[in-house]
Amino acid sequence: MKTLRLILGDQLNQNHSWYSTVDEEVLYCIFEMRQETDYVQHHIQKVIGFFAAMRAFSVHLQHQGHSVEYFTINDAKNQQDLEQNIRLLVEQHDIEHFEYQAPDEFRLDEQLKSICGNISISSASYDTEHFLTTRDELAHFFEGKKQLLMERFYRHMRKKHHILMEGEQPEGGTWNYDHNNRKKWKGQPEIPPYKVFKNDVQEIREDIANSGIKTIGNFKESHFEYPINLVQAQQQLSYFCDALLPYFGDYQDALHTDEVYLFHSRLSFAMNLKIISPKEIILTVLEAYRKNMDRISIEQTEGFIRQVIGWREYMRGMYWKEMPAYKSLNVLENHGHIPDFFWTGETKMNCLKKTIKNSLDHAYAHHIQRLMITGNYLLLTQTHPDAVDDWYLGIYIDAIEWVQLPNTRGMSQYADGGKIATKPYVSSGSYINKMSNYCGSCQYNVKDRLGENACPFNSLYWNFLDDNKPKLFNNQRMRMMYSVLNKFSSEEHYEMKLRAAEISSHPERF
Numbered sequence: 199m200k201t202l203r204l205i206l207g208d209q210l211n212q213n214h215s216w217y218s219t220v221d222e223e224v225l226y227c228i229f230e231m232r233q234e235t236d237y238v239q240h241h242i243q244k245v246i247g248f249f250a251a252m253r254a255f256s257v258h259l260q261h262q263g264h265s266v267e268y269f270t271i272n273d274a275k276n277q278q279d280l281e282q283n284i285r286l287l288v289e290q291h292d293i294e295h296f297e298y299q300a301p302d303e304f305r306l307d308e309q310l311k312s313i314c315g316n317i318s319i320s321s322a323s324y325d326t327e328h329f330l331t332t333r334d335e336l337a338h339f340f341e342g343k344k345q346l347l348m349e350r351f352y353r354h355m356r357k358k359h360h361i362l363m364e365g366e367q368p369e370g371g372t373w374n375y376d377h378n379n380r381k382k383w384k385g386q387p388e389i390p391p392y393k394v395f396k397n398d399v400q401e402i403r404e405d406i407a408n409s410g411i412k413t414i415g416n417f418k419e420s421h422f423e424y425p426i427n428l429v430q431a432q433q434q435l436s437y438f439c440d441a442l443l444p445y446f447g448d449y450q451d452a453l454h455t456d457e458v459y460l461f462h463s464r465l466s467f468a469m470n471l472k473i474i475s476p477k478e479i480i481l482t483v484l485e486a487y488r489k490n491m492d493r494i495s496i497e498q499t500e501g502f503i504r505q506v507i508g509w510r511e512y513m514r515g516m517y518w519k520e521m522p523a524y525k526s527l528n529v530l531e532n533h534g535h536i537p538d539f540f541w542t543g544e545t546k547m548n549c550l551k552k553t554i555k556n557s558l559d560h561a562y563a564h565h566i567q568r569l570m571i572t573g574n575y576l577l578l579t580q581t582h583p584d585a586v587d588d589w590y591l592g593i594y595i596d597a598i599e600w601v602q603l604p605n606t607r608g609m610s611q612y613a614d615g616g617k618i619a620t621k622p623y624v625s626s627g628s629y630i631n632k633m634s635n636y637c638g639s640c641q642y643n644v645k646d647r648l649g650e651n652a653c654p655f656n657s658l659y660w661n662f663l664d665d666n667k668p669k670l671f672n673n674q675r676m677r678m679m680y681s682v683l684n685k686f687s688s689e690e691h692y693e694m695k696l697r698a699a700e701i702s703s704h705p706e707r708f
Contacts, residue, residue: 202227202287204298206306207234207248208598210255211472212428214299214327220263227287228256230271232278232411237305238588241415242406243422243561244595249402251426251471258427267291271409280306281313288317296321300333302514302600304521328472329514330359330507336515346516346617349374352508361480361507362500374504375447375497382633383452383460387445392459393437395430397422414541414592415558424467424595431465431474438463439486444493447501451566453634455548458556462564463502466596469510476506505565513604516618520604525587527607529615530622530666532580536589537705540572546708547654548640549630550575561595566633568594569623573610577624578658579702580665583613621675624662627653648693654701654708660686661698 203216205228230249249271256268267287269276277283287293296314300323301307314321325332339354340346353373356362362369399422406413425431438446442461449461468474480503487499517524539545543555553571557563563572568590576586583606590606591597608618627644631637637644637653646652647660663670663683670676686694701708 199223199294200292201225201295201297202284202291202293204284204296204310205255206299206301207252208302208471209299209326210251211326211328211475212255212258213475216299216324217259217262217264222265225265225267225287225291225293226259227267227269227283228252229269229276229280229283230273231269231276231280231283232271232409233280235271235409235411238592239412239414240592241558241561241595242413242417243415244592244597245406245411245413246399246402246417246422247424247426247467247561247595248471249405250397250399250422251468251473253402254427255473271405271411280309281316284313285317288319294319297324299324299326302326303598304517304525305599326472328475329511330355330476331511331515333515333518336512337519339515340519345620347620348508348512348618351512351515352504355507355511359480359507361484361503362496370496370500375500376504378497379447379449379501380451380633381448382635383449383454383457384635389457389460390441392423392464393434394423395421395425395434397424397426397430415561418559424464425473426468428473431468432478434463434465434468435474435479435482438465439483443483443486443498443502444490444495445498447495447498450501450505450564451633453549453553453566453571453630453636455552455635455639458560458562460564464562469506470596470598470601476510480506510601513601513618516604516608517600520614520617524607524614524617525603527614528583529613530580530611530669532577532582532611532613534576534579534581534702536576536581536585537579539705540589545705546641547575548642549634549636552636557593561593563594568605569610570625570629570633573606574624575655575658577611577622578655578662579705580662581611583607583611586611616673621673622662622666622670624659625655626659627655630655648690648697652697654697657694657697658701660694664691664695 201224203224203226205226235245256266259266269283277286296317296319298310301310336351339351425434446461452460469476483499483502487494540554543551543558545551549571553563553567587603587606591599591602604618607613610623612619612622627637631644642653643651644653647656660683663679671680
């Protein structure tokens with residue numbers, strides 16, 4: 199039976215069981231489409247990276263003997279729409295059966311279900327064989343529970359997969375070393391030169407330019423530096439374990455003006471395209487830890503593993519548990535707009551300038567930059583979460599909705615009212631100063647609450663608490679800060695509100 203199998207751009211798992219045998223009756227299809235490049239405006243490096251990885255995967259399959267129909271973005275046959283492309287191939291190749299791997303984005307999941315209902319041939323869906331959990335595992339785990347705490351799910355994952363465990367107890371006697379993972383990096387230990395790949399993407403750049411795709415961000419290099427195939431991803435993983443893992447946990451929350459990546463792995467792009475699996479990453483990290491316990495402590499290892507089997511799997515589970523309603527949640531009723539400097543980096547606030555500039559130049563920022571710099575500012579200025587989602591989904595190379603949406607709308611913007619975060623992740627300038635060197639070279643004074651030279655985050659923070667007092671006052675984790683706010687004099691309160699309003703209304707001045 200002539201079968202057509204669809205491979206989406208984030209399903210580049212060469213170890214999938216589909217490819218274990220070569221079948222002349224099976225045709226694989228991969229499409230570069232305006233449907234996917236245009237539903238939100240993406241970073242130029244993100245579009246380049248996806249196309250480069252997809253083309254590399256197609257070449258790999260063909261070298262293995264598989265038959266592949268690959269539509270580039272400017273292919274004359276390309277209808278730029280998933281259903282139309284599938285219909286075209288079904289007709290041209292007399293396809294009798296259609297198969298696909300279940301998408302990790304709700305939008306595509308619904309579209310493929312519709313396509314299967316519309317085409318007049320049989321169809322079947324398969325697992326991507328990538329994640330350590332099923333779509334609905336988290337929902338079943340938390341069934342009947344009022345609080346959906348990540349930590350509880352993370353411990354379940356540790357036990358289930360026997361990772362850093364001694365029987366039923368955590369290795370080292372502690373489940374979570376997060377309190378050890380908050381050091382400020384001051385230039386030592388030295389960060390070795392980053393692992394850089396020389397992927398030639400000139401043809402892809404020309405294809406994107408000729409197609410008319412509108413993108414954001416910058417691409418100054420002649421080559422694409424992130425891994426685009428399994429061999430490169432494995433090399434990146436090996437480099438991380440040898441050079442960066444010994445310090446990862448200590449400095450995973452650190453921020454610095456001179457460093458984009460610090461000790462982070464730069465594996466998220468390859469992992470989210472399923473080029474490399476979380477299982478392979480975890481096993482490799484554990485092996486490095488076991489073999490180098492004199493250099494790599496359990497604090498560093500657990501800190502990294504928590505991000506992969508904890509947050510990553512948790513966010514995916516929350517996405518599928520809460521969609522589609524989750525995408526429209528806005529419990530704080532925020533309606534502000536993203537300021538223009540989020541597209542240029544042109545602001546006097548040094549922390550935002552550095553983080554946004556890094557994002558525009560590298561399509562990357564690590565989790566604390568996303569949460570406590572850009573996300574913090576957007577929440578404090580009470581920006582509409584739809585706009586926040588679009589910016590995060592577009593600008594970051596590793597952003598796919600299943601992981602972006604719960605991190606942004608839930609963790610960062612508290613738009614879900616606490617389904618993911620137990621409190622809004624907001625702060626004044628003091629946290630930024632504690633974790634970075636941004637404030638030392640900023641024209642604003644992080645210690646001043648009011649006045650023209652005061653850090654804008656300070657008045658915005660207290661104004662946010664004041665505006666949302668009816669919604670947040672009863673949150674136990676916010677009580678202490680509200681007790682401080684209640685001690686403001688009427689004059690301080692007035693000046694704080696006035697300055698916050700000015701910053702939100704005229705962000706270009708700051």
